Amino acid sequence: MAGVTVRQVTSADLPHLEERWPVPGDVHAAHLRAQEHAAATFLVAWSGDEPLGSAKVQWGGPVGAAARDAYPEAVEVNHLQVREEHRGRGVGTAIIAAAEELCLARGRRQVAVGVGLENDGAARLYERLGYRRTGAVDTSEYDWVDADGTVHHEVEQDELLVRAL
Numbered sequence: 392m393a394g395v396t397v398r399q400v401t402s403a404d405l406p407h408l409e410e411r412w413p414v415p416g417d418v419h420a421a422h423l424r425a426q427e428h429a430a431a432t433f434l435v436a437w438s439g440d441e442p443l444g445s446a447k448v449q450w451g452g453p454v455g456a457a458a459r460d461a462y463p464e465a466v467e468v469n470h471l472q473v474r475e476e477h478r479g480r481g482v483g484t485a486i487i488a489a490a491e492e493l494c495l496a497r498g499r500r501q502v503a504v505g506v507g508l509e510n511d512g513a514a515r516l517y518e519r520l521g522y523r524r525t526g527a528v529d530t531s532e533y534d535w536v537d538a539d540g541t542v543h544h545e546v547e548q549d550e551l552l553v554r555a556l
C-alpha cells in the first residue's frame with residue numbers, strides 16, 4: 392500500500408508509539424514484552440511517523456485450546472486492529488501481508504486468525520485474503536479499559552480461520 396510501511400516495533404519506538412497512539416491498559420508495552428521473550432513479533436503499520444494499526448504474530452501456536460488442538464503448528468496473527476480513522480484503506484490487508492511474509496521467511500506455512508463470531512467485517516476481509524473457516528471455536532475473556540478509565544469485561548467466541556501459504 393503506497394506510503395504505508397509495516398515493520399517490527401523496537402523498544403526505541405515505544406515512547407513515540409504510546410504518545411501518538413495512546414491505548415489504555417498498557418497494550419503496546421505488553422506486546423513488546425511478548426516480543427522480547429521471542430514468543431511474538433509486534434508489527435505496526437506507519438505512514439511516516441504516524442502509527443495506523445498493529446498486530447501480534449504469535450509463533451508458538453494458537454492461544455485458544457480448541458484452535459491449538461486442531462492446528463498446533465499454525466502461527467496465529469492476533470490483536471489485529473487499525474485505528475478507526477484509518478480503516479477501509481488497506482492498512483489491515485498490509486499488516487496481514489507483512490505477517491505472512493514473516494511466516495514464509497521462517498519457513499512457517501500455516502497462518503491462523505481467531506475471529507469473533509459476531510465480527511462479520513473482519514471475517515469477510517480474511518476470507519477474501521484466502522483464510523478458510525475451520526469450525527474450531529474458543530471462548531476468550533478479557534478486560535479492557537476505555538478512555539474514561541472504566542474497565543469492561545468481554546466474553547467472546549472466536550472461530551479459527553486458517554490459510555496455507
Ligand SMILES: CC(C)(COP(=O)(O)OP(=O)(O)OC[C@H]1O[C@@H](n2cnc3c(N)ncnc32)[C@H](O)[C@@H]1OP(=O)(O)O)[C@@H](O)C(=O)NCCC(=O)NCCS
Pocket residue numbers: 470471472473474477478479480481482483484485504505506507510511512513514515516517
Ligand atoms: C478488521 C480491521 C483490522 C480491518 O482493517 P482495515 O484497514 O479497515 O482493512 P482493509 O482496509 O485492508 O480491508 C477492508 C475490509 O476490512 C473489513 N472491515 C471490518 N471492519 C471494518 C471497518 N470498520 N471499516 C472498514 N473495513 C472494515 C471489511 O471486510 C472491509 O472490506 P469491505 O470494504 O469489502 O467491507 C479493522 O476494521 C479493525 O481494526 N477493526 C476493529 C478490530 C477488529 O475487529 N480486529 C480484527 C480482530 S480478528
